[in-house]
Amino acid sequence: MNFALSAELLALQAKVRRFIAEEILPMENDPRQTAHGPSAELRQELVEKARAHGLLTPHASREMGGLGLSHAEKAIVFEEAGYSPLGPIALNIHAPDEGNIHLLEVVATPAQKDRWLRPMVQGHIRSCFAMTEPSPGAGSDPSMLTTTAVRDGNDYVINGHKWFITGAEGAQLAIIMARMEDGSATMFLTDTDRPGFVLERMMDSLDSCFAGGHGVLRFENLRVPASDVLGEVGKGFRYAQVRLAPARLTHCMRWLGQARRAHDTACAYANSRQSFGKPLGEHQGVGFMLADNEMDLHVTRLAIWHCAWVLDQGERGNFESSMAKVISSEGIWRVIDRCVQVLGGQGVTGEAIVERIFRDARSFRIYDGPNEVHRMSLAKKILDRAAAAHV
Template identity: 50%
Template sequence: MAIDFSLDPHLDELRARTRAFVRDQIIPAELEFLRRSGSPDEELRRELQHQARQAGLFAPTVPAELGGLGLDMREQAAVLEETGYSLLGPLALNCAAPDEGNMHLLHVVATEEQRRRYLEPLAAGTVRSCFAMTEPAPGAGSDPAQLRTTARRTATGWVIDGHKWFITGLDGADFAIVMARTGGDDDAPRTTMFLVPSDTPGFRMIRHVPSLDAGFIGGHCELEFDECEIGDDSVLGEVGRGFHYAQVRLAPARLTHCMRWLGLARRSQDIAVRYASSRSAFGNRLGELGMVQQLIADSEIDMAGSRTLIAHAAWTLDTGGSGKHETSITKTFVAEAINRVVDRAIQICGASGVSGDLPLGAYLREVRAFRIYDGPSEVHRWSIARRVLRAAELEGA
């Protein structure tokens, strides 16, 4: 069977327009942003998203009926790599985490009323959201079964009590998708997802958690629920199926993360190649030195491998597969590959690489966390191996 890697002409044109938009309008804004400290703010988000709308590039992952471009996963791979060429590209096009993953989850699971109240303004970029699952130890982190936040039934709805931690985008978010225990025991907790507006009494942001990365608007925050009362209409999906819905969100969201970060790896490589082509040492340009060439070649290999794994995982999701195994492999490889690419770029650029004159140091701080976000590499390797061993056992039974 022939494998066709060519792009549809319409998609190729969209990718080229996205590349030009990021180069001409987003990168200058990014360089100005990096001169300041802190995370992107609402003023910057609104301005960049206005520019993306004018360019006809807004919301590539959002269905067309909601005003987006309606791209499938394979098409998203081509476009999101271009958005990720700048730290601010995904924010500008309204395809950044956590909103992008939340939009997908709401599109699949939400009721019509929930779609009107939460999804439509999120897709339009008029509000932001967050996903509240992670908790401080001994609560849920890499092991979601350790979830401690609870939701108990009342005569009129539910009351949530608990403590969440490292909730990305919380500050300024209009609402949170909250994972809470609604029954079961410690070995097999029953979980449910809830849509909780951030102005609900008992919903309280405690603080911003200091972090290595700073590229997410709204920061990473600590959150408390204290007798937080919500109605039955706040239940997202069915009661007791929270872990199932987490998988609906997780596989596509971890893959779009890979697409965006690959763009930043390519940007780092381009910076390093330009530097190696212009800087001289030991009587030659840096790019003519064998050890520098090896660094450049290894980064090309890492990016090519990442792109191929992303394409295969995207095809799996587009053709109806769960993608759990494929996205787990892809996430593990890409998270580590992009760290290597950015690190090599810094090495090639020497003192300039670690200085603030180039953005590579900021990129390294951003991509380092990806080996932890969406599941640490060690947890993914454990899961991958268990699935392989289980399949072998079934074949031998």
């Protein structure tokens, strides 16, 4: 790996950093932010700012209107965008749209791209990815899928429940994972205003950084034309892997930016706040926390960059993305938690951005597969590799 950044990438990094500092940070106290994410009006204003600066949806292909960033280039840009909770919304690189855009670019037909992907890349519509279900349905174990799709003439009829569906409120497109009669899984594309597509309720959660919050969906004889199957029938689990490994990594990139923001805030406070006759940061207890922060940020960034490099070589990167997800989510949590401690009273109130980052970040150890599931997957691969080495 070459850790040097090209002149073009350094310029793009600086451009995004300026954009976040000058255009987005001043909007962080905008009252149009709700418990379920920024309002549609606020989101549109943020998107228009990014569009005006040529930074909208940079991960999309140039053909679709993006910058065609590689995974390694995304690591640089997404970290900068993540410095503000509103940054990923503005650049249109937030979950689940970022992962859905990648999936549709790889799998969708030209007609499906024209109908849904182009408006998504242009920031005109949002999407959701409907896979997770309430018990006894699919959660960490996707094989437990209970939502069904049955062929009926030229349509598929879908019935089932989904929950914790990020971006559900206000999404115009849903990607639905459903079980077929033979036990396989298929992905379906659907407009959310079709009869039988029901948003039952919104779920209250610790985080408030995702546009559209997290919703509970119900499908009641939802009819989806066969032309709206995403990819091939029966290959839903395979396509999920196309989406999940890169999308898992971009979560890490964005959260790294949030952790760096918390660390910068704590460093500034430790330099300015006086305690027992000297700056707070000169006390070893505080200084050591800042040093530990710097090391966790460094290791997290290295794990992200390595996994991005693996993906850019054309590898699946499942093993590396699982490691990066666990390393990142636990590393950034330690950083943010230390920052709360350094800030003291300000760290547990809205007086500093760190309290908001703290609430938003806790769920990262659960999103895109709980860390325990990733450890199980890693352990199986490690044991399989060890067994193969002794054959």
